[in-house]
Amino acid sequence: MDDSSGPAGGRRRRIVVLDCAYSLVQIRARGMEHVVTQLDLDGFFDHVWYVQPLLGVAGGDHGVGPSRTTTITARHTVIEAPICRLRPTVLPWTMGPCAYAPSSHSGRCQDQRQL
Numbered sequence: 001m002d003d004s005s006g007p008a009g010g011r012r013r014r015i016v017v018l019d020c021a022y023s024l025v026q027i028r029a030r031g032m033e034h035v036v037t038q039l040d041l042d043g044f045f046d047h048v049w050y051v052q053p054l055l056g057v058a059g060g061d062h063g064v065g066p067s068r069t070t071t072i073t074a075r076h077t078v079i080e081a082p083i084c085r086l087r088p089t090v091l092p093w094t095m096g097p098c099a100y101a102p103s104s105h106s107g108r109c110q111d112q113r114q115l
Contacts, residue, residue, distance in 0.1 A: 048076050
């Protein structure tokens with residue numbers, strides 16, 4: 001059986017879900033892990049990747065830094081991609097907010113600045 005085969009020799013079913021509603025911190029604080037774990041549809045999908053592509057767009061410090069991958073169960077993985085890789089800075093050559101950030105965000109990401 002190769003990596004693309006599931007049990008009984010059938011094709012493995014995997015799904016990527018893009019969801020901007022909740023961060024992993026919010027999911028855990030509210031006891032809502034089922035939001036992620038129910039996405040396998042009672043075992044129909046062999047693996048689920050729950051992706052939060054705009055982490056921090058609503059504000060807060062968790063919108064800064066590298067992408068984070070967290071294993072919830074053996075079949076469920078959460079991937080969070082902050083809107084800014086590095087902390088925003090206010091420098092004379094900055095031209096506005098970080099890419100994908102709301103207009104209230106001050107400064108640009110250090111790796112997004114325009115020289």
